[in-house]
Amino acid sequence: MQISDEIFKILQGDSRDILKDIKSNSVQCIITSPPYWGLRDYHRENQIGLEPLLDEYLSQLEIVFNELYRILKPNGVLFLVIGDGYTSGNRKYRAIDKKNPSRLLAVRPDTPPGLKNKELIGIPWKLAFLLQKNGWYLRNDIIWHKPNAMPESVKDRPYRCHEYIFMFSKLEKYFFDLSKLKDANHKLLRSVWAINTSSKSAIHSATFPLELVKYCIYSSTKPKDIVLDPFCGIGTVGIACVETNRGFLGIDINDLYINEAIQNIKEII
Numbered sequence: 001m002q003i004s005d006e007i008f009k010i011l012q013g014d015s016r017d018i019l020k021d022i023k024s025n026s027v028q029c030i031i032t033s034p035p036y037w038g039l040r041d042y043h044r045e046n047q048i049g050l051e052p053l054l055d056e057y058l059s060q061l062e063i064v065f066n067e068l069y070r071i072l073k074p075n076g077v078l079f080l081v082i083g084d085g086y087t088s089g090n091r092k093y094r095a096i097d098k099k100n101p102s103r104l105l106a107v108r109p110d111t112p113p114g115l116k117n118k119e120l121i122g123i124p125w126k127l128a129f130l131l132q133k134n135g136w137y138l139r140n141d142i143i144w145h146k147p148n149a150m151p152e153s154v155k156d157r158p159y160r161c162h163e164y165i166f167m168f169s170k171l172e173k174y175f176f177d178l179s180k181l182k183d184a185n186h187k188l189l190r191s192v193w194a195i196n197t198s199s200k201s202a203i204h205s206a207t208f209p210l211e212l213v214k215y216c217i218y219s220s221t222k223p224k225d226i227v228l229d230p231f232c233g234i235g236t237v238g239i240a241c242v243e244t245n246r247g248f249l250g251i252d253i254n255d256l257y258i259n260e261a262i263q264n265i266k267e268i269i
């Protein structure tokens with residue numbers, strides 16, 4: 001698939017394999033949300049996210065993010081959207097979520113060593129520090145506030161309604177145009193972005209909003225630049241790239257999501 005003279009590609013497969021064949025220093029921006037730990041079953045062999053141990057999960061993501069570091073241009077930026085989780089208290093069973101059946105997992109991961117039952121794990125920060133150790137510059141933690149988040153079934157802590165968007169660069173200096181980081185009322189965004197979740201897909205329940213992706217694209221790329229999403233799902237980043245005249249390279253392990261991504265993008269080209 002092509003737009004203008006620039007690249008527009010969507011590939012099906014395991015990111016850990018496909019990324020190895022992508023040229024070094026070739027994309028301007030990476031916007032991605034990897035599978036969260038122990039939360040969803042994407043029903044594909046070699047999927048990331050169902051590792052029994054947290055450290056195994058983090059080391060699989062480390063493989064991906066080391067490749068991404070090589071592929072990002074020296075003045076490029078990475079936006080990483082990542083959610084947290086609680087220790088299971090060694091309960092093995094996760095109750096059926098009727099609205100979101102992919103959240104049913106037969107086995108919940110054990111409580112990681114050093115943590116107690118019912119604790120917030122801190123996965124986003126553990127991953128952020130790992131990337132920092134591997135050379136990435138952690139430039140900001142942006143809070144994605146979800147005003148329409150559903151209440152949780154807990155009574156002993158506030159309901160969570162946010163996720164982290166970490167912004168990383170490869171070097172101290174990089175391309176970033178703060179003046180383009182504006183909301184619909186032309187107000188400059190700060191480090192808390194209030195954006196409703198929206199589920200537009202019948203088959204994928206963990207997509208991120210187009211608006212969030214566009215904030216990242218406008219501030220950190222120019223028209224025709226290439227944006228990469230190594231966990232592209234139904235192609236939200238690709239859709240945003242078409243709408244903003246950027247090139248796109250997307251990868252996902254699930255062929256059903258890839259088909260929907262191609263369909264979604266064809267509809268707007």
Ligand SMILES: C[S@@+](CC[C@H](N)C(=O)[O-])C[C@H]1O[C@@H](n2cnc3c(N)ncnc32)[C@H](O)[C@@H]1O
Nearest residue numbers: 014015035047048207208231233234236252253
């Ligand atoms: C949180 S979702 C991303 C959704 C995407 N941001 C969107 O808006 O559609 C994570 C994705 O990672 C994919 N995935 C899991 N393991 C993978 C792997 N090893 N290689 C590539 N994709 C993988 C899943 O199929 C899933 O679509």
